[in-house]
Amino acid sequence: MDVKPEKPASAATTGIAPASPVLALLFDLSSELDGSAGSNRATAARSQIAANADIDALKAWLARFTQTKTTFDSYRKEAERLLLWSVIELRKPLASLTHEDLLAYQRFLADPQPAHRWVMPAGRKRARGDAGWRPFAGPLSPASQRQAIVILNTLFSWLVHAGYLAGNPLSLFRQRQRHAAPRVVRYLDDAMWQEVKATIADLPRDTPRHLEHYYRVRWLFTLLYLSGMRISEVANNTMGAFFPRRDRAGATRWWLEIVGKGDKLRLVPATTELIDELATYRRASGLPPEPAAGETRPLLAPIGGKARPMTRSAIHIIAKQVFARTADRVRARGPDHAHTADILDAASAHWLRHTAGSAMATGDMDLRHVRDNLGHASLTTTSRYLHSDDDARHQATEDSHRLGW
Numbered sequence: 001m002d003v004k005p006e007k008p009a010s011a012a013t014t015g016i017a018p019a020s021p022v023l024a025l026l027f028d029l030s031s032e033l034d035g036s037a038g039s040n041r042a043t044a045a046r047s048q049i050a051a052n053a054d055i056d057a058l059k060a061w062l063a064r065f066t067q068t069k070t071t072f073d074s075y076r077k078e079a080e081r082l083l084l085w086s087v088i089e090l091r092k093p094l095a096s097l098t099h100e101d102l103l104a105y106q107r108f109l110a111d112p113q114p115a116h117r118w119v120m121p122a123g124r125k126r127a128r129g130d131a132g133w134r135p136f137a138g139p140l141s142p143a144s145q146r147q148a149i150v151i152l153n154t155l156f157s158w159l160v161h162a163g164y165l166a167g168n169p170l171s172l173f174r175q176r177q178r179h180a181a182p183r184v185v186r187y188l189d190d191a192m193w194q195e196v197k198a199t200i201a202d203l204p205r206d207t208p209r210h211l212e213h214y215y216r217v218r219w220l221f222t223l224l225y226l227s228g229m230r231i232s233e234v235a236n237n238t239m240g241a242f243f244p245r246r247d248r249a250g251a252t253r254w255w256l257e258i259v260g261k262g263d264k265l266r267l268v269p270a271t272t273e274l275i276d277e278l279a280t281y282r283r284a285s286g287l288p289p290e291p292a293a294g295e296t297r298p299l300l301a302p303i304g305g306k307a308r309p310m311t312r313s314a315i316h317i318i319a320k321q322v323f324a325r326t327a328d329r330v331r332a333r334g335p336d337h338a339h340t341a342d343i344l345d346a347a348s349a350h351w352l353r354h355t356a357g358s359a360m361a362t363g364d365m366d367l368r369h370v371r372d373n374l375g376h377a378s379l380t381t382t383s384r385y386l387h388s389d390d391d392a393r394h395q396a397t398e399d400s401h402r403l404g405w
């Protein structure tokens with residue numbers, strides 16, 4: 001699906017590249033399979049988009065998300081998988097899918113078969129244009145299955161609203177309401193956080209490359225912890241997002257303007273500690289200590305002075321390496337430390353956002369400030385970081401509620 005944004009973009013961000021034999025099937029569909037005569041098509045009089053075939057309708061839907069690459073890639077992937085499955089396995093267009101078909105597709109997501117047709121061979125990741133590319137890396141976890149259905153429900157709802165489809169076959173699904181956990185559990189307590197900092201402090205610095213890697217890792221973990229940023233926000237924002245502003249007392253305070261989830265802007269206080277670490281990282285990269293207004297250099301850059309953004313996966317790998325190294329060091333202390341090591345092994349960059357939120361909420365900071373720093377829509381979400389309330393409740397129960405055999 002080659003979505004054409006208003007300004008030129010690379011093939012990787014504009015849609016399906018037909019070089020893969022699997023994807024190429026979508027570019028030569030008969031009238032029976034292209035959706036033009038689908039059994040779930042709305043009347044032409046209702047249509048609000050020009051599309052008369054499934055691929056064109058999906059392009060129209062995806063065109064709304066071209067400004068946010070992570071969202072676009074995720075939505076394209078799910079739409080593409082469904083369309084391929086419908087055409088290849090059912091021999092029917094997307095515009096003819098029924099409720100029963102979607103139930104079968106949901107089961108298919110848990111075990112895409114035949115594997116040689118649907119699952120990527122183990123080993124290196126293949127590009128979308130590669131002959132060995134396949135839509136899946138393996139069976140989807142229950143969480144990924146739910147996410148796929150949520151995205152497809154959004155797609156079908158929009159196609160109905162746009163007048164392309166007569167009805168949404170997913171609207172009959174029984175979706176269990178998932179309640180948020182009462183407290184965030186994927187975070188590092190103070191002791192584990194100190195272990196991570198010790199690992200970073202012990203990173204080798206005996207070569208120029210090791211030294212550059214040390215300062216990059218230190219800056220990444222500083223940025224994630226002090227700002228509470230998401231990993232995608234680190235990847236997508238630039239040094240020019242830092243700016244100074246005088247407060248009412250005339251003191252200069254630094255801020256970080258972040259374009260976050262859903263393209264929402266938020267201002268995060270750039271503390272003195274954060275600005276000092278920023279200056280250290282920039283000096284180590286041969287840059288002036290303070291970023292210039294409008295500077296396009298990414299917040300985190302590859303080693304070697306290349307001023308190009310790092311991918312989310314590359315940043316994720318750096319963080320996972322630090323957590324794994326910390327876990328190994330803790331585990332070596334003996335069986336009594338195995339549980340802590342297992343938690344550290346499971347940690348990811350996003351855990352630092354939760355760790356930051358927990359540290360802010362546990363301190364003296366107004367919960368409304370924590371909400372705004374993290375970009376939450378409501379205090380209900382932010383209150384999940386109040387572990388100190390749980391601790392106080394536990395102690396009160398311990399002190400006051402006794403059996404007394």
